Each structure stands twice: as C-alpha cells, then as structure tokens.
Amino acid sequence: MYERGPKRVLTFALFLGPSIVGVALFLVGPIVASLGLSFASWDLLTPPTFVGFGNFRRLAANAEFWSALRHTLTFLAGYIPLVMVAGLLVAVALNGRMPARNLFRALYFLPVVTSWVAAALVWKWLLNPSFGLVNNLLAQIGVAGPAWLFDPSWAMASVILASVWKDTGFVMVLLLAGLQGIPRVYYEAASIDGATEPQKLRHITLPMLAPALFFALSISLINSFQVFDQVYVMTGGGPAGATTVLVERIVKNAFSFSRMGYASAMSWVLFVLIFLTTLVFARLQRRFA
Amino acid sequence: MRRPGTGPTPRPLPGSGTPRAGAPATPAADAVGTGAAEGAGASNTGRSRRRPRRPWRFAVKPTIVTLLITVGAVGMLIPFAWMLATSLKPSSALLSIPPSLIPAEPTVEPYRDVMTRFPMARVFLNSAFVAIATTLGQLVLASMSGYAFARFRFRGRNVLFFVYLATLMVPFAVTVTPLFIIVKYLGWTNSYAGLIVPPMFSAFGTFLMRQFFMNLPDELEEAATLDGASTLTTFLRVMLPISGPAFATLGIFAFMASWNSFLWPLLIVSNPDFMTLPLALATLQGLYPGQTEWNLVMAGTVISVVPMIAVFLFAQRWVIEGVSASGLKG
Secondary structure, eight states: OOOOTHHHHHHHHHHHHHHHHHHIIIIIHHHHHHHHHTTEEOOSSSOOEEOTTHHHHHHHHOHHHHHHHHHHHHHHHHHHHHHHHHHHHHHHHHHSOOTTHHHHHHHHHHHHHSOHHHHHHHHHHHTOTTTSHHHHHHHHTTOOOOOGGGSHHHHHHHHHHHHHHHHHHHHHHHHHHHHHTSOHHHHHHHHHTTOOHHHHIIIIIHHHHHHHHHHHHHHHHHHHHTOOHHHHHHTTTOSTTTTOOHHHHHHHHHHTSOOHHHHHHHHHHHHHHHHHHHHHHHHHHHHHO | OOOGGGOSOOOSOGGGHHHHHHSOOOHHHHHHTTOHHHHHHHOHHHHHTOOTHHHHHHHTHHHHHHHHHHHHHHHHHHHHHHHHHHHTSOGGGTTOSSOOSSOSSOOSHHHHHHHHHSOHHHHHHHHHHHHHHHHHHHHHHHHHHHHHHHHOOOTTHHHHHHHHHHHHHSOHHHHHHHHHHHHHHTTOTTSHHHHHHHHHOOHHHHHHHHHHHHTSOTHHHHHHHHTTOOHHHHIIIIIGGGOHHHHHHHHHHHHHHHHHOOHHHHHHOOSGGGOOHHHHHHHHHHSSTTOOOHHHHHHHHHHHHHHHHHHHHHSHHHHHHHHHHHOOOO
C-alpha cells in the first residue's frame, strides 16, 4: 500500500478494523475474561467476587471432576489407537492401486462431512438394545449383544465405536496427503534390491510418513480432549454418570448450575492439558520425525 | 484381473517419469514398479524373467486388500443405510424384530410428520441462511485481514498476528462462558445475529488467506499501484479475481463448520424458530424421553445430511483441502 496520511489510516481501518474489533470482542476478550473468571465466583445474579485459587482447590477436591477427567482419558485411550490404526490401514490401502479407488476414498470420508448430531442419533438407534440393527445382527450369529448406551460398562465403548467410525476418513485424508508426498523412486529402488512389501512399509513408508502421522495424532488428541457433541447426544453423560467428560461438565456447570467461575477454572485445566500434550508431541516429533 | 488399460493410476506425482529416465531400461525392474500391467500384457519375455514372488504380489494381495476395503466401506455405509431405511418406515414397523435394512412398505409419512411436528422447513432455511451468511462474512473478513497481514507494513504487525494465532490454540470451551455473557448482553440470544456474527471471526481464516496472499508475487500489484489505483481497488480488481482456490477452501470449510455446528446454537437458542438443523434434531429426539419416534428423527437426519453430502460430492477437492488444512472437524 502506498497511501499516506488520513487515507492510509482509512485503508487500515477498512482492511483490519472489522476483523480486529470482532477478534477482540469474540475471541481475545472472552479468553482474558475466562482467565479472570477462573479466579472468581460468579452466579450471574450477584456481582463476581475474587476467590483466588478457590475454584481450582474445589476442582481438586471434587470427585465429579476427577471422574470426568478419567472418562475423557478413557475415551482418548480407546479412540486414539483405534482411529490412528484404522486411518493408517485405509490410507495405505487406498494409496495403492485398486479398482474404484476414488469411490472408496469418498465413501470413507462421508462420515466426516456428516454433523456429529446426525451421526450420534444414527448410532444411538443402531445400538438400541432391542430394536437396533447391531444387536439383531449379533443375535443372528448367536451373540447376545450388550445394552450398549444403557450399560455403564459399555457406554463409553459405544461412544468410542461411533467416533472411530466418524473420524477414520479424517485421519485417512491427512495420511493420504503424506503418502502422496513419498517419491515413488524409493519404492522402485527398494524393489530392485528385492525388498518385500512389509520391508518397504517398515523402512520407507513409516519413516517418510512420520510427519503426517504426528500431525494427525496431535490433531486427533486435541480434538478428543474436547469430546462433547457425541457424548451429549448419545448418553448425556450417563448412564449413572459413566460417560461424563470435561467439556460436558464445563457446559453443565456454566449453563445449568450458573457456576461461571468454577466452569472457567475447569476450562483452563482442559486448556493446560491440551497445551502440555501438544508440547510433548512436538518434542517427540522433533526426536523421531 | 487387472485390465491392461488401467496402467499407472493417475497420481499428482509428476516425478514418475524421472526415475525411468534415470534407471537403465530393464523391463523386469520396470515391471516391479509402476508398469507391471503393461509389462505383463505386452511382452512374454518379461513374464518369463519374473521371480516366483511377483505373481503372488499382483494376483492375490490386491484381492485381499480390495476385499477388506470393501468390507470396511460397507461398514462405513451401514449407518447411512440404516438412517435412510428407518426414515422410510411407518411407525408400526419400527419395533419389528428382526429389523430390515430395506423397508417392507416404504412410506414418506415420517418426512411429512416431521415437517408438521416441528417447524422443519423453517429450521432448514435457518441452517442454510446462517451457514451462507457466516461463510460470506468469514470470506470478507478473512480475505481483507489476511491481505493486510500479508502486504501492509505497520508497527506491531507481528505481535498482532501472533495474538491471532494464539487464539487458534485455545479450545472453544475456554471462551464459551464469557462469549455467552457478551452475546446475552448484546441481546443476541435467540437471534440470527448471535448465530452468525461470533463464528464469523476466525483466526484460521485470516491465517489461511494470509498464507495464500504471501505466496503471490508482489509484481501482481505493482502495475496497478503504478497506475495510481488505491489499495482497495488493487485488492478488489487484482487480488480477488485470482483468489478462487483459497476462497473455495475456506468457504467450504466455513459452510461445513456452520452447517454442522451444535454447541453454540445449543447455548444461545431455545426458540424453535431460530434453531438450526443439528439443534432441532437433538431437540426432536428429546421431546418425549424414552419414546423417541425414530422414523421421524431419522427423516430429519436425512434432511440434514443430504445437503452436506451433496456439497461434498460436488466439491470433494475443496472439502478435503479445507478439512485437512484446518485439522478441525464438524
């Protein structure tokens, strides 16, 4: 830009003004406010009062918070390995030559463009203990299916199952992008040297794919710490509180119990967890990829 | 089993010519790599020189992989089939055991019922309006701010851009409480403004557009500037016309995020007249706890899913680019 004087100011205001105002009001402002609120007690009716680390002490002493954290980590521990392995297998298969390859890629990606509410509703009905498709198919091969979302020990597994179905295509796409970046010369050279397929996978594909794998893994971790939609629709945290997760607790505390400060404190604990995990994985990536 | 015509499948890898030019022309080596189909079809000498492992590789393995991929794809599709099948069943057929994936007597009654039981037509239009408005707003804001960050020189630019980037790292759960209070204070609960305006501001959009403009050569604007065009004119006449790809990526991503968004509408909308599809579906399902009419709910689900799938099928490339660039999901 070459404008000078008032025109320059106007040009700045035009290009950056609206964005800065909005980002300040709807992003930066709320972040700062949330940090402040996490040290305050506020029920929306009476003015907020400063409580220092009171909210965090209450969190540490609250069994509900710990079980929500445990459930979030359980989700993560089940979901991450499954979705990464499924996404990797599908990506490697669909990177090779295969009839109708593009059709398959599109099919595996379909759940990704579906809204979580739609997906969660379908899974809730698929997993209906008496009238759902899954248990009736299981019955045909002589297996008595569990009560899925109604059984505290199966509810989280059900949520994980639905989530793996929904996100396999997402991981696949990220890894396919990585796979397509591997020069084919390497495979040709390995073939000349008589390398077998598993050897090529081990010594060419995996090392070359490491950056994409780390990227997919970090994104999936960040997203799964924030698991909410599917839990809210499929179980609402139940049965008997077996699937409460952090974001669901934050929303409940803020919007059902009007504990604004307490909910904010919990959201910062979540943020720190995500931040630390990302840091650890960035370190690991520097070491291995 | 492999048609000779298929040859090397089209890949965005332009380098496939180079290795063959560099490597000596040994037909056997070539057959191992990309040209197996041509090699096998064209010359018998190539076949005779093969080691025994090669037929295994090309005859058996793809079949197993194709089979497994097909089974997986069926698994991916079953929920959609179940959704569609249920949406075409009369209520009386819902409780029949075993349930069928092909309705015995298909009916569109659930679709009619869901439209009368819930203001679905309005909800659908709400979703469309909110998604389109959010997308347009994001495109305008992101392209202008992205252009400023890419081309303007001003003090504090890097600090400001760092602040934008930092907001990307913060989970929505952190901002949601104060954001709700701000929107409530503005009187935007149960309104289109509340659904559209806050999500319009995404640091991701600014970031994406900045990257795009930074990769364009400065010379593009120089000619226009020398002719005395203002920065705005240069932006509108020179930069926007070549921003199609970036707009498509960001636009489709913003549309999809808005169309599928749930938590934010859930918090600020309680009046069915302002509900978007995901919120309406969740509400519909919870209307009569314990006796959900699944055929109605699935009819609503089909209505909500079909437009997004259509967008995906028509604009696959941009959908995939948007989703993988952001790393965020619907």
